[in-house]
Amino acid sequence: MDDRRFQKVAKALADPRRFEIFQKIATTPADEMCCGAICEEFPVSQATVSHHLKELTEAGLLESRSEGQFKYWSVNAGTMNEYIAELQNRLQLPKAKSRK
Amino acid sequence: MDDRRFQKVAKALADPRRFEIFQKIATTPADEMCCGAICEEFPVSQATVSHHLKELTEAGLLESRSEGQFKYWSVNAGTMNEYIAELQNRLQLPKAKSRK
DNA sequence: AAGGTGAATAGATGTCCATCAATATATCTA
């Protein structure tokens, strides 16, 4: 993972509302959500949600598929795993036992 | 890890210069660095370095010990591991194979 | 074709914060 991507992911995760949106998509049973459904979950405008989805996508954390008028967003888990691995590598963290 | 701490860590890692400083401390052979030594590594003022050290400390990512005029900073690896575990938990990431 | 709905974009605004120079504080040394 190159520097630019690494920093984009870090920034994308750093805004509280944006992380909440990401987490909501990550944990929704259907594994994907459309913009409208996300808007219902948070007290922010549709424009703001759309902006956050764009940032998360540019960071490689989200993917989308279009279906008619709708656009469905889902998590790209690979990027998150790469980011975590990159953190561990760059900081030379001894591999920690995973906690339950 | 509570929400406040989680967000503080995310923000602390999101600034490129601040992460570089953190990484430098994390990977220095002596496991600790003083402010002056860090200043020599980066083209920023001593005030800025001191500011970043404060932010990283408030996030729980750094610890320090004083020795005379000097203050030595080192990484609190526990916080980083907790942060990573928290990411995996909150996003329900399937445990990925660790890469070499 | 026309109206309706979902999402993206444009432009404006207020806030946060990285950065700096200057100063203060603390410790050491002569």
Add this chain to the structure above:
DNA sequence: TAGATATATTGATGGACATCTATTCACCTT
């Protein structure tokens, strides 16, 4: 005690960005 060195703090500033409203774009339905 006086100067020197190391770090912290203060106050100011410029830029980044989260957020909004308004508008545009895309697709659907009748």
